[in-house]
Structures are given as structure tokens and as C-alpha cells.
Amino acid sequence: MPIYHKLGKIPQKRHTQFEKPNGGLYYEQLFGTIGFDGMSSLSYHVHRPTQVKEIGKAVDMSPKIAVEKNITSRKLIGFDVQPKDDFSEAREPLLVNNDVHIGLAAPKKSITDYFYKNADADEMLFIHKGSGTLKTFLGNIPFEYGDYLIIPRGMIYKIEFDTEDNRILYAESFHPIYTPKRYRNWFGQLLEHSPYCERDYKLPQDLQTFDEKGQFLMKIKKQGMLHQLVYATHPFDVVGWDGYNFPYGFSIHNFEPITGRVHQPPPVHQTFETNAFVVCSFCPRLYDYHPKAIPAPYNHSNIDSDEVLYYVDGDFMSRTGIGPGHISLHPAGIPHGPHPGTYEASIGKKGTEELAVMIDTFKPLMVTENALKIDDGKYYKSWLE
Ligand SMILES: [Fe+2]
Numbered sequence: 001m002p003i004y005h006k007l008g009k010i011p012q013k014r015h016t017q018f019e020k021p022n023g024g025l026y027y028e029q030l031f032g033t034i035g036f037d038g039m040s041s042l043s044y045h046v047h048r049p050t051q052v053k054e055i056g057k058a059v060d061m062s063p064k065i066a067v068e069k070n071i072t073s074r075k076l077i078g079f080d081v082q083p084k085d086d087f088s089e090a091r092e093p094l095l096v097n098n099d100v101h102i103g104l105a106a107p108k109k110s111i112t113d114y115f116y117k118n119a120d121a122d123e124m125l126f127i128h129k130g131s132g133t134l135k136t137f138l139g140n141i142p143f144e145y146g147d148y149l150i151i152p153r154g155m156i157y158k159i160e161f162d163t164e165d166n167r168i169l170y171a172e173s174f175h176p177i178y179t180p181k182r183y184r185n186w187f188g189q190l191l192e193h194s195p196y197c198e199r200d201y202k203l204p205q206d207l208q209t210f211d212e213k214g215q216f217l218m219k220i221k222k223q224g225m226l227h228q229l230v231y232a233t234h235p236f237d238v239v240g241w242d243g244y245n246f247p248y249g250f251s252i253h254n255f256e257p258i259t260g261r262v263h264q265p266p267p268v269h270q271t272f273e274t275n276a277f278v279v280c281s282f283c284p285r286l287y288d289y290h291p292k293a294i295p296a297p298y299n300h301s302n303i304d305s306d307e308v309l310y311y312v313d314g315d316f317m318s319r320t321g322i323g324p325g326h327i328s329l330h331p332a333g334i335p336h337g338p339h340p341g342t343y344e345a346s347i348g349k350k351g352t353e354e355l356a357v358m359i360d361t362f363k364p365l366m367v368t369e370n371a372l373k374i375d376d377g378k379y380y381k382s383w384l385e
Contacts, residue, residue: 002039002179002188003198007139007207008240010044018044031245033152033176041243043138046211047233053215056228061221063093063101067367071331075379076371078104078310079167079325085109087159088116088219088226091170094371095308095329097363099276101172102308103370104327108164114217114228115235117156121172121221124272124279125149126252126357128312128325130166134159137236138246139204146312146355147202148271148279150177151247156218156235167325169310171359175274195256195271202249207241210234252312252355257285262293266358280358284314286351296346299337305360306331314353318342321382328379332364340385 011018018026027048032040076094083106084090090107101121110132131144136157143149151157153176171177183194190197212234220227250271258268269280287295296318307330309316316322318338330336338346367375 002184002244003201004242004244005203005246006240006242007204008044008209008238010042010240010242014042020046026239031154031243033245038176039152039244041138041241041245043238043241046209046237046239047213049233049235049237051232052229053232054230056230058225058227060224061088061226062224063096063366064369065096065366066369066372070329070364070367071333073331073334073336073380073382074329074367074371075322075376075382076327076329077325077374077376078169078327080374081106081370083108083164083166087111088221092370093368094327094374095306095365096368097361097365099174099274099363100359100361102359102365103170103172105166105168105170107159107161107166107168110160111158114219115156115158117218117220118151118153118172119220119222120153121174122153122177122274123149123151124171124173124177125151126169126310128167128169130161130163130168132159132161132166134247134249135236136204136247137238138241139207141202141204141247141249143202143249144251146252148250148252149247150250150272152176152245155247157247169357171277171279173274173277175276177272177274177279180270180273180278195258195268196250196254200250200254202251204246204248207238208236209239210236212237252281252283252357255281255283257283259286260288261290262288263295263297264288266360269358276363277359277361280360282309282316282354282356282358284351284353284355287346287349294343294347295349295352296338296343299335301335302330302332302360304332305362306365307336308359308361308365310357310359312357313355316354316356317346317349317352329365329367337383339382
């Protein structure tokens with residue numbers, strides 16, 4: 001997160017004595033990334049954050065691959081993913097490679113009896129349905145329909161939902177998720193041409209400190225396993241922190257589309273970047289205004305990227321037979337483009353209400369068994385005239 005933020009009480013000078021009101025010292029923790037070169041935060045804990053009591057059985061959460069080498073365009077019916085009570089069990093990995101696991105989850109219940117940490121991956125949760133609060137050891141972030149939640153690896157969190165009807169697109173990224181570099185100046189500030197700015201971020205707030213001892217179960221995802229550790233103190237015992245490494249939210253509704261006289265390429269929709277994939281937001285916008293413009297995209301060969309589009313709301317102008325919750329996969333190696341009829345039908349249209357999230361990966365995606373269960377099986381023929 002390329003801005004500085006702080007919550008609670010911190011000492012004037014880092015790495016110095018920070019005394020508790022009733023005697024003793026708070027315990028400082030450096031929470032860093034990329035060795036000691038990446039973004040980091042310093043947090044101050046009531047108890048040592050290292051007090052492991054027990055280590056229980058680990059559960060294998062690795063995706064089960066059905067198609068390792070895929071060249072089939074696919075449509076997945078995302079709302080056919082069955083709701084499950086538990087947040088981590090509800091996650092269904094669909095399209096995966098060594099860089100990212102993309103999946104859907106329909107969790108019904110809040111996390112109440114454990115804490116969760118993904119030690120391997122930055123997580124992007126896109127909230128399609130539902131609202132609630134992301135609770136972390138660095139503060140809370142209320143979320144609602146249309147929010148991206150970016151949770152850097154290692155953040156300890158719980159998630160609280162307001163109702164049972166929740167739908168989440170998620171990406172577990174084994175590379176850090178950043179804002180696109182070309183949107184930032186050399187100090188990290190978002191530039192005038194960026195489609196969003198720092199004011200749009202939902203930063204952690206309302207830091208709550210729990211000074212409690214007992215049994216605290218933490219489920220830690222690492223190397224595909226969900227490890228279960230019992231800690232002796234409450235993981236949310238931070239009295240203050242500052243730095244650059246923290247979770248944040250951003251609403252897709254705050255993404256300001258960039259439009260032009262003729263069709264603008266996908267990078268104008270870019271929202272986040274990593275070394276291995278990009279995330280784009282397709283938002284309601286005015287169409288191209290050249291007198292001879294064709295608002296629908298041209299056919300394109302994303303010859304070295306797999307393209308995953310998650311349809312959120314509105315009519316997607318270049319597709320037929322697509323509805324909310326659907327995922328299309330257009331694999332690298334073959335061209336794709338607008339469906340028959342949509343190219344011509346787009347001419348003269350003034351705007352679109354489409355809302356979609358795109359994830360383009362630079363390495364091919366494998367298709368999981370979960371994905372095949374919700375695959376319509378005939379999408380690859382949908383361009384036939
Ligand atoms: Fe495309």
C-alpha cells in the first residue's frame with residue numbers, strides 16, 4: 001500500500017521503550033515484505049505475538065487440477081457454486097497457476113471461532129453480494145457491494161457478514177498486489193491521469209485492542225495446507241501501529257473510466273498489477289464518440305495471456321448469453337472477440353452499464369475439478385455463425 005497510515009498509540013521513536021500505563025513494555029513487531037526491502041509496518045502488542053501453544057492437524061486445501069493444459073474457451077456459471085457456512089471451506093479455486101489462484105466463494109457465516117491468515121498470498125476479495133466488516137489486527141474495514149479488499153500476505157483477519165447471501169470473487173496472488181506503477185509518480189503518489197486517487201481508499205479504522213489470554217485458534221494457509229495453531233493470547237492485541245503494509249478497500253464504483261473517440265484498449269481499465277497478472281475494472285461509461293466508432297472491441301489475440309472476465313452487473317456489450325456471476329475464460333494462443341451480432345449492434349450506442357472484473361494472467365491457467373462442475377461446456381463454439 002503506497003501511502004503511510006497509522007492508528008492508535010505509538011512511541012515517538014521506533015525501536016525504543018514503549019511503556020504500558022501500569023508498568024512493563026509493549027512488544028514491537030516489524031511486519032515486512034520482500035525481505036526487509038518491501039513495504040512494512042511496525043505494530044505494538046500487549047503480549048508477545050509469538051506465543052504458540054499447540055499445533056493441530058493441517059488440512060490439504062490444494063486445488064484439484066482437471067485440465068492442466070487448456071486451450072478451450074470456457075464459460076463458468078459462478079452462481080452455481082454452492083453456499084457453505086465457513087469462509088475458508090466456501091472457497092472454490094477454479095482457474096489456477098503458480099502465480100495466482102482465482103476462485104469463487106459463497107460463505108454464509110462470519111468467522112467467529114478462529115482467526116485466518118494467508119501466509120503465501122496477497123488476497124484480493126471482490127464483493128459481488130453482501131456487506132460486512134473485515135476485521136484485522138491493524139483495524140477494521142467496512143465493505144459492501146462492489147468493494148475490492150486487498151489483504152497483504154500475513155494479515156491476521158476475521159470477516160463478519162451482515163447477512164447469509166454473500167458472493168465473492170477472490171484471487172490469491174503469490175506476488176504482491178500493487179497499484180499500477182504508471183499511475184504513480186516517483187514518490188508513490190497517484191498522478192492526475194490515474195482513474196482513482198488516494199481519497200478513494202478505504203483504510204483500516206477503529207483499531208480495537210483485546211488484552212486476553214486463553215486459547216485462540218489461528219488457521220494459517222501455507223504451501224496449500226491450512227495449518228491450525230493455537231495461540232495463548234488474542235491476536236488482536238495491538239495498541240498502535242504505523243507504516244505502509246496494511247489491508248485496504250477500494251470500490252469499483254469509484255473507478256473513473258477513461259474513454260476516447262475510438263475504442264480504448266483494456267489497459268485503460270487497469271486497477272491493480274502484479275508481476276504475473278493484472279486486474280481491470282469495466283465500469284459504466286460513455287462509448288466512443290468518433291462518428292464512425294464501433295464501441296464493441298475488435299477481435300484480439302491475447303497470444304500470451306489468459307483472460308478471465310467476471311461479470312458483475314449490467315449487459316456486457318460484446319457478449320451474448322452472459323449474466324451476473326458468469327466467468328469467461330479466453331485462453332492464450334487463440335483469438336477471441338465480440339459475439340456475432342454484437343459488433344454491429346454496438347454502433348450508435350451512447351453508453352454502457354456493464355460492470356465486470358478482468359484478470360489477465362501472463363502464464364496459462366489450469367482448470368480445476370470445481371470449475372468443470374460449473375462449466376457450460378459449449379461456450380467455445382459460441383462464435384459460430
Ligand atoms: Fe478480451
